[in-house]
Amino acid sequence: METVNTDQGHDDADGQQWRVQFDADVVFANGGGLQTQGFRLDVPVPDLGDDDIAQLFVRHLGLLMVDTVRISGRRSLREPHKGGRGTGGAASQPTGNRTVDLSHPIRHGMVTYPGLPTPEISDHLSREASRDHYAPGTEFHIGRISMVANTGTYLDSPFHRFGDGPDLAGLPLGGLVDLDGLVVRALGAQDRAVDRNVLLPLQVTGRAVLIHTGWDWHWGTDRYGSGGHPFLTAQGAAWLAEQRPALVGIDSVNIDDTEDPTRPAHTTLLAAGIPVVEHLSGLQQLPADGFRFHAAPPAVEGMGTFPVRAYAVLRAN
Secondary structure, eight states: OOOOOOSOOOOOTTSOOEEEEEEEEEEETTSOEEEEEEEEEEESSTTOOHHHHHHHHHHHHTOOSEEEEEEEEEEEEEOOOOOOTTOSSTTTSOOOOEEEEOOOOOOTTOOSSTTSOOOEEEEEEOHHHHTTTSOTTOOOOEEEEEOOSSOSSEEEOGGGTOTTSOOGGGSOGGGTSSEEEEEEEOOSOSSOEEOHHHHTTSOOTTSEEEEEOSGGGGTTSGGGGSSOOOEEOHHHHHHHHHHOOSEEEESSSOSSOTTOTTOHHHHHHHHTTOOEEESOOOGGGSOSEEEEEEOOOOOOTTOSEEEOOOEEEEOOO
């Protein structure tokens, strides 16, 4: 399978150009997959790693909702470049960091968790009314929002579970921003429980551990909060508490099984001082690691939970 000539290639030090031939097995986060055999792609150097080749492959085809790409049967070829979308040295030349939004926007009347009041967004001072206060041609808007703290994508501090735990204002900012991120892929498992066995191979200490279940696909539908959602088991939470990650997040409606009123994951993690971020979105856009995670709420005293603008920063290659 050949690429289409859309970009000018890059020569290596001896004036040669390189392409790589490989087989690819793609798994999509929303189901299904794609297999190719003998795919050829322009590369800037012959010794790129499989992860770099996978990234160029995804860019070249413009694939979305990609969960994993497995490269096999690769070999480098001294061939003139054919060109291709996103293959002109992108894996080796810095293009600037990329920011990935991992939050659900907050909208008037939206449902985050069944049974909780929905946010009410209105004007405190409309633009029209403001004209009476300022010079001609000058106007402002001041909005008003009424909502419960558990709205949208939000962070739980220990105070959410324990009255003597740190509240939002008591959390150290350094434990919420610029964290080394790690994505735990838990997609497509027949068992909706994310147990310690999924976590055991991972180095989680001091990192933001983000559990990718794909449940955010149901956001805005009745199914999102109707039960049957993925969750972290008590054993998984206990193992994480022992390993001391900086933060644990999930893209499901709750990090606990909502059928268990003891809420063991919340209890164990928050008792260990590990904040929890729920209702994340778009984790399929992130690599397994190699990114920085940010999720800082306002420093509100006397509150344990508040929405965050969670996001990741992917470093330039």
